[in-house]
Amino acid sequence: MSLFGETPWYSTIDPRIWQAVIAGAFVSVGWLVNGWQNRRIAARLRSEKLRDFHRAIYAEIGTNLANLESVEALETYRDQMLEVMEADQGFIPFMPREHNDRVFRSIVEDIHILPRTSIDPVVAYYSQLAVIETLVEDMRGDTFKALAPARRQLIYKDYIEMKKQAFSFGAHAQRMIQAFADGGKPAAQALEKRMSSTPGAGPSGPSQE
Numbered sequence: 001m002s003l004f005g006e007t008p009w010y011s012t013i014d015p016r017i018w019q020a021v022i023a024g025a026f027v028s029v030g031w032l033v034n035g036w037q038n039r040r041i042a043a044r045l046r047s048e049k050l051r052d053f054h055r056a057i058y059a060e061i062g063t064n065l066a067n068l069e070s071v072e073a074l075e076t077y078r079d080q081m082l083e084v085m086e087a088d089q090g091f092i093p094f095m096p097r098e099h100n101d102r103v104f105r106s107i108v109e110d111i112h113i114l115p116r117t118s119i120d121p122v123v124a125y126y127s128q129l130a131v132i133e134t135l136v137e138d139m140r141g142d143t144f145k146a147l148a149p150a151r152r153q154l155i156y157k158d159y160i161e162m163k164k165q166a167f168s169f170g171a172h173a174q175r176m177i178q179a180f181a182d183g184g185k186p187a188a189q190a191l192e193k194r195m196s197s198t199p200g201a202g203p204s205g206p207s208q209e
Contacts, residue, residue: 051181061174
C-alpha cells in the first residue's frame with residue numbers, strides 16, 4: 001500500500017522493463033534530434049549550393065551581355081555589316097564559334113535546385129544560345145556561302161534578331177536571380193507577377209523596331 005491507498009500499477013512492473021522503455025525513449029529522441037540536425041544541414045547545404053549556382057550563372061550571363069553591349073549596339077552592327085554585304089555581293093561575314101554556356105553545362109544535371117522563378121528564364125536564355133550556336137555552324141558552312149547574296153543578308157538579319165532576343169532573355173534572367181538574392185522566393189514571385197502584368201516588361205522586352 002502507498003500513502004495514497006492502493007499500490008501504483010507501475011510499481012509491479014519488472015525494473016528491467018522500465019530500463020528497456022527508458023533506453024528506447026532515449027534512442028527515439030536521438031533519432032529525432034539527428035533527423036532534425038540532418039535536415040537542417042541538408043537545407044543549409046542546398047541553400048549554399050543554390051546561392052553558388054545563382055552567382056555563377058549571373059556572372060556568365062553578365063559576361064555575354066557585356067560583350068553584346070545593348071540591343072541598339074547590335075542593330076548598329078547589323079546595319080553596318082549589311083551595308084558591306086550589299087556593297088560587295090561576294091562578301092561572306094566571318095562567324096566565330098561562341099561558347100557562352102560553360103558554367104551552365106557544368107551544372108545542368110543539378111539545374112533542378114534552382115527555384116522555378118529562376119529556372120524558367122535561365123533555361124529560356126541558354127536555349128536561345130543553343131539556337132544561335134546551331135545557326136552559326138550553318139553560316140560557317142559551304143551551303144551558306146553558296147546562297148544568293150540577298151538570302152545571306154536575310155539570314156544574317158535573323159542571326160542578329162536571335163542575338164537581340166538572347167540579350168532580352170539574359171537581362172530578364174539576371175533580374176529574376178537578383179530579386180531572389182535580395183528578397184528570396186517572395187520577392188522573385190512578386191517581380192515575376194509584376195512583369196507579367198506589365199505590357200512590354202517581360203523577357204522579350206519592349207519592341208526595338
